[in-house]
Amino acid sequence: MTNISVGIIGSGSMAEHRHAPEYAAHHQVGEIVFYDRNQDRAERLANKFKGRSVHRIEDLFNDPCIHLISDCSSNETHMFNTIEALNKGKHVLCEKPMANTIEEAKAMVEASKKTGKRLFIAHNQRFVRAHQRAKDIVDSGSLGKVLSFKTTFSHRGPEHWGTTKSNATWFFKKERSYSGVIGDMGIHKMDLLRYILSDEMEEVSAFGGAIHKQDENHEPIEVYDHVTSILRTKRGVLGDASFSWTNYGKEENSMTLYLEKGAIHIGREECPLIVEEYSGDNVRYDLESQKNSGVIDHVIHCLTHNVSSIISGEEGLESLKVVAAMKESAESRSICTIQ
Numbered sequence: 001m002t003n004i005s006v007g008i009i010g011s012g013s014m015a016e017h018r019h020a021p022e023y024a025a026h027h028q029v030g031e032i033v034f035y036d037r038n039q040d041r042a043e044r045l046a047n048k049f050k051g052r053s054v055h056r057i058e059d060l061f062n063d064p065c066i067h068l069i070s071d072c073s074s075n076e077t078h079m080f081n082t083i084e085a086l087n088k089g090k091h092v093l094c095e096k097p098m099a100n101t102i103e104e105a106k107a108m109v110e111a112s113k114k115t116g117k118r119l120f121i122a123h124n125q126r127f128v129r130a131h132q133r134a135k136d137i138v139d140s141g142s143l144g145k146v147l148s149f150k151t152t153f154s155h156r157g158p159e160h161w162g163t164t165k166s167n168a169t170w171f172f173k174k175e176r177s178y179s180g181v182i183g184d185m186g187i188h189k190m191d192l193l194r195y196i197l198s199d200e201m202e203e204v205s206a207f208g209g210a211i212h213k214q215d216e217n218h219e220p221i222e223v224y225d226h227v228t229s230i231l232r233t234k235r236g237v238l239g240d241a242s243f244s245w246t247n248y249g250k251e252e253n254s255m256t257l258y259l260e261k262g263a264i265h266i267g268r269e270e271c272p273l274i275v276e277e278y279s280g281d282n283v284r285y286d287l288e289s290q291k292n293s294g295v296i297d298h299v300i301h302c303l304t305h306n307v308s309s310i311i312s313g314e315e316g317l318e319s320l321k322v323v324a325a326m327k328e329s330a331e332s333r334s335i336c337t338i339q
């Protein structure tokens, strides 16, 4: 497969700022076909990216020329869209969180196995250069074992990012975003930790709340806008992680790993990656800035070379299990085991 035509479901912010430009820039991608239940949005992106728009979702699913579907719709529709697309013989790149519940995510992975079509989840943090370099350093063993971590990801909220720039955004609705900031921000770092540590989370204890955001009726939102948690991995690494939509200052997107012989600082303002060797040296990695997320390049490479993916449906499912347990822990005020 050398020329891949793509259908995009949901023509909102992710489609406009990540998927469509990265497909349009890729030499092995053919036509891009846009669908949104709000037809104006699909038409606008079709014009902007010199693609085509369709009026019905079936026109994507039933088009034999389309090989790959990107699902950039809101979370509650990922399962339906993905399973339908896989059953119609398309490969799928689904945005994170891949689904709202573990059962939905398992059904998606099953559908991929049954149909033999590939399922990718857009866990873009795995492709950030500083993250990949940090993983190389951990894997090399030069700093010894990882002992603990701390990570945070926070900004002023999705009502400033998504297409609906108001407190009526679907991100604030339980039946649509389901786990609020946990599934929106937390899953990025939980997935990244699983990737860098090559380890699985085993236990989590979390506090969450709708501490500041209000919906369009001036009521506290139905999902958490802030969560703070403590985690233990299967190998006994301990760490703390907090995620927030209520950081009205500069976005924070960082992680520190403490190892036996040094610490790895990722995402500090002064440098994307600093390795602090306890023997005395600080190594700064001034990595080239990245022009794209790397997700689309990876997916197209996997499809055209028929190679395995680091962002498979199975990986997305394991990361979703962590955020599901984090949500359960915060809601039940108890320590939860990740199954």
Ligand SMILES: NC(=O)c1ccc[n+]([C@@H]2O[C@H](COP(=O)([O-])OP(=O)(O)OC[C@H]3O[C@@H](n4cnc5c(N)ncnc54)[C@H](O)[C@@H]3O)[C@@H](O)[C@H]2O)c1
Pocket: 009, 010, 011, 012, 013, 014, 015, 035, 036, 037, 038, 041, 071, 072, 073, 074, 075, 077, 095, 096, 097, 122, 123, 124, 161, 162, 163, 164, 170, 184
């Ligand atoms: N990977 C990342 O870093 C990242 C960042 C932000 C959002 N996301 C994810 O991307 C997805 C989209 O987020 P967004 O910020 O673009 O939201 P958005 O609200 O800007 O866009 C979503 C679009 O999907 C459309 N839509 C919703 N349900 C639909 C359906 N059933 N059929 C057709 N169209 C439908 C809406 O009309 C809207 O235009 C979400 O799952 C979100 O969690 C990922």
